[in-house]
Amino acid sequence: MGVPGGGDDDYRSIVFDESFVRAARIREYSADERLDDGGRAVSPRHAWDPFSRHRQAFALVLLMALAFGTAIFLGIRHPYRPVAVPASGPLRVSLVALTPSGPVPAAEDDQLYAQSGAGRWAVGAAGITLPRAHAVGRYSADQVLVALDIAKRYLTASSLDTAELTDGDLNEVEDLLAPGELDQFKRSLTSPADDGRHAATGWLVRFDLPHVVLADDRIRVRGTVSVTGGTRDLEVLTDHTMVYTVRPAGDLTRPPSLFTVRRELRMSFTREDLLTGRVEVDQAAVEAGPLACGTRLAASFEPLMAGQSAPPPAGTDPYRRTTAVAAACHPMATPPTPAPTATQPAPHGTTGRHH
Secondary structure (H helix, E strand, O other): OOOOOOOHHHHHHOOOOHHHHHHEEEOOOOHHHHHOOOOOOEEEOOOOOHHHHHHHHHHHHHHHHHHHHHHHHHHHOOOOOOOOOOOOOOOEEEEEEEEOOOOOOOOOHHHHHHHHOOOOOEEHHHHOOOOOOOOEOOEOHHHHHHHHHHHHHHHHHHHOOHHHHHHOOOHHHHHHEOHHHHHHHHHHHHOOOOOOOOOHHHHOOOEOOOOEEEEEEEEEEEEEEEEEEOOOOEEEEEEEEEEEEEEEOOOOOOOOEEEEEEEEEEEEEOHHHHHHOOEEEEEEEEEEEOOOOOOOOOOOEOOOOOOOOOOOOOOOOOOOOOOOOOOOEEEOOOOOOOOOOOOOOOOOOOOOOOO
16 A cells, blocks of 8 residues: 555655664554554554563562551551550558557457447448449449449458458458559568568458467448549548457467457559459558557567556657667557447547547
8 A cells, every 4th residue: 555646666765774673563464454544564562561560560569568567567556546554553551559558458248349339330341331332533333333342342351351360361352452463462471571561461450370369250340431533543442440359369268358450441443453353452551459569560460468468659769770760659549438328429449540
């Protein structure tokens, strides 16, 4: 097929250089294609060569790998991931021995309780009355009710369980403590110390097991429970006085006597604690007597028995630096007499604490 007005000799003036030939791919068209005026004798080669396609594939794979790595990084370091709540600090304990002003009185059980003012107190866990649960801060009324229930269980296990008081069965107390406090609790039992951190008697009421027994397991209890919203957790504050009847072990002929313990506890609860039924004991202020001044209180209580007495607390000279600082020791108030009548409210406790 030619161009109008010309012949084959017209193409002789056209020169195809070598670069043009290399850039073109010659193929012979079919008969139908040759009859088509729009057909072309030369078909250009595709612009992508094999090496270019490999580079494009490599770039695509690299881009996908970068996107995948970025997604994993953002998943680990998400800017809106909630900040972990720090664990509460260790339990802080203060212990005070209460020293009687004279011989420890002895009498029949009922008379002892009446003379102490605890004759009309509730017995055992019935003396731990809980307030009505209501929403506190970001905690609902149901969550507050759970915290109060756990706090009562801890008070009962650590103050009123006779197996724990004299037999050394501490499983229930340990099961109620948050995992973060277990190491401190176990160290307080194995290596008790009056250092404000590792006193076993800060965690629980515990008598000198080989020498003291309960003469009556009807422990008298009276106190208060309140709930507050702490800066981090839900807090339950308790203040209870427990009155025990004790006698020396192995000598049933000795008359019984009373031993009084006042415990003020600050307990906190995270949402995880509420789900697992655990408690974090943050503070414990304990007063106990009758005890001899200077008695080691960290491991257990060694009550003065009926008829025994102890010298009053000695004065402290702050200018003498040759002696160690004495442990806290206060005089114990004399139990009120006569016993309270039905119209006269019983006092809160017999420890004679001054505020």
